[in-house]
Structures are given as C-alpha cells and as structure tokens.
Amino acid sequence: MDNGNCQVYEEEIQSLEEEIKLLTEKYEDNQQESTFFSDEEILMSITSLQKEFQGESKGHESPSDLKAQLESLETDLSFLMKFTGIQLRSHSKKTVERTGNRTVQKHRLSGNCHSLSFQLEFHLLEMQNKESVSAVVTDLNIIMPSAEDSDMSKFVSRTEEHGNLLTFFRSLSTYAEWFEHRRCTFLHFK
C-alpha cells in the first residue's frame, strides 16, 4: 500500500519535471524571439557590464568572457559572409512546436549574394535521437525579385517544391557570379 503511494508520487514527480523542462524551454524561446536590441543598445550593455564587474562572479561568466564570446562569434559570422558571398541581413525564428524530442521552428531570412537579393521562409523540423539531431526543411518559400528570366524562376520553384534549401544556396553563389559577370558585360557594351 505504501509502496504504491511512493510509486504514484515518483511518477508524478517525473512527469512534472519533464513538463517544467518543456515550459522553461518554451518561455526562453519566446523571450529570445520576441525581443530585439539594436547595435547601440548592445554596445552600451557591454560597456556597462564591464563597469559593474566588481560585484559579479558566482557561477556566471565574467563580463570579459561574455564580451570575448560575442566578439569571437561575430568574427566567425563576418568571415563566413565574406567568404561565401552570402550576406545575411536579417533572420528571425519562431518556435511553432516543441514536444519531447521534436522542435519545429519557422525561419524568416533575408539577404543577398552579390547583387541578387532573396527572402526566404521555411519550417525547420529538428528531432533529437540518441546520438544526433536530424533536420528537415519543409514549406520552403523563396522570393527573388531579380529572378526575372524563366530559367531562374524555374529553378526557384523546383527548389521550393522539394525543400532544397541547400541546393538553393549552393547554386546561388554560382548564379550570382554569372549574373554579375553578365551585368558587367552589358554595361560594357552600353
């Protein structure tokens, strides 16, 4: 009888702990996704964080650690944009579903590759299994104002149909270079 009670409590504890984990993740997702701080606000925060260093240290990273982390991440990002030619201007994501080991997020991305600008929307489904996380893109929507010629728009709609986000980006830089080359050639002959 007593053992039975124990088990009932223990089961409830486990289910509550899981629910709390999920709710916390949802709350933090919402916090992250619904706030926005400008570059000035961020610079100001870094400065004031360094000033208040005297008091803080227990369990948190020091302000200089945070600053270093942010700088390292921004350097990596700016390197990638320069190297690949893909300039990402804005990115937002919204968690649409979060259950157990499954997360679905809606992404909105805009940017350009050389003179070709693009706007994307897609759903990203991520599933956590034992050793890794799998990712699947669905509902891909691509807007490319400069894709006037039929070849490019055919390519864009085929890419959308199959959710070929990777192929889109891989082809984008090739196409952008060709497009740029063609544009320069036309200008030369004008």
Add this chain to the structure above:
Amino acid sequence: GVFAHLELLEAQAYKAAVKREEMEQQEEKLAGLRARVQELRLQRDDLRAKLDLQQKQEGVVSGPAQPSPRAVVEWKIKSVKSMLQVFYLTGISGKLTKRGVCFCISTAYEGTYLDSYHLDLLTKPEVQIYRHSVPIFIPLQQIAKKYLQTDIRRFLALLSDHLNAYVGRRYQADQLQEHFSDQIEGTLQRNSLCNLLVFNYNVSSTSKTFPFHARLLYRDLCCSLPTEVIVSCTLDAPAALAETAAAHMDLFRRMALHKAFLSFRSNAGESMD
C-alpha cells in the same frame, strides 16, 4: 522458564521496534515525496502563468522594462549563434581557429539534412589540410592538389559536390532498402562510394519471385543519378517483362531510385505476377 520467556519478550520488542522504525522511514519518505510534488507543482504553475503573460504581450517587447546589460549581451550571443546555425543550412559554415579555419560542409537530400564533414585548414605558410572527416573513398587529395592553393572556394564547392552526391546516392539506396525491402531480393549490393548498385527486384510486393536484375553505375561522382543502367530479366520470364525492363532502364536513369519504386506502386494496375 523465565529466561526463555524473557528472551521471547525481548525478541518481540525488537521486532516491534524494527517495524516501527521501518514505518517511520516510510512516512518520512512519503512526506519528502509529497513535499517535492508540491514544490514542482508550484514551479510548473508559475511557469504556466509566465507563459500566459507572454502570450498576452505578444508583439510587444516582453520581459522586465529594463533588461540587465547581461541579459542584453546574452540575447545577442544567442542571436548570433542562430545566424551561424543558418549558415550550416547553406552548406558551408565554419569557425576561425588560431592557425587557420575549420570548415564544416553540410549535405542534404532535398529537404533532409544528412551527414556533415569537417575540414581543419592551416593557412600558414600555405593552405594545408590539417585534419578532416572526409571518407577515404572521396578523392580529397586529388581535388586539393588541383584547387586548394589557387582557388579555395572552388575547392570547397567541388568537395561539397562530391560529398552531396555521395550522400544523395547513399540516401536513395537506404530509402529503397528501408521502404521497399519486400520488393528487393535480399539486400541491395553496393560499394562504399555507393556508385555501384546491384539488386534483383519485382514491381509488386506480393510476388515471391524477383524477375528483374538491375545494375546501376554512377560514373559521375558529382551526380546522384546513374550514368549507366542495365535492367535485365531472367531467361524464363515472359516477353512482356522485357518491355517493362526497358522502360525501367530509362526510368532509373532519370529519376531517383526510391521515387522510381514509388511510381511502380501508382502503376500497380499494369504489374504482372
């Protein structure tokens, strides 16, 4: 006698004491668990309330009116990390290292992202590959010899083509094995590069014979469609099957393997046993 009686009483008292102690421990344990449940319920209800509040403030900058500088910086860190994750989806991502760059080439088949491969490069005195996770059957050294020093973007693009094509071929074979195993005799035979596939198959899943023999060769290592397809029938097969075999030869050259098999199902009316 008296002693025996005393011993008996002592034993009974001892047993009673043990039982009492057990019951007390059990009570304590239950009380502890009950308290924990209460604590967690409060925590859970608190979170639910916070989430409700967030929903109501949708569209407005939520959170405390004056977020701490730490919170702002942490927000920015998460935001930059998100953008870096997006680069993973574009196929080439990476990070700078003390002595060079570590690139990550991601692969995908249509919308499904598959394996990613790392390439740790040193940039001085010249660009060289320090470490990598590229499989041995991908001609990495060949590609590097041609382009690594002169045009690193081309090097990565070509390597990415090879890796994506390999992963695409492997994905098709895996899908075939997983979803159409009752139409394949035994297991699909393939090499590590997945550019040679050999299997016997049938178009319907109810028949016990596999009259078709297929051999797919992918000579172009940057392509996930075969360059040569041979589909033949067993000698005692009816003539009508030869036509089907010819049609399949054409189909496998144009269409992904698992999609071709999917199309058999929709043409089920024409199949023969």
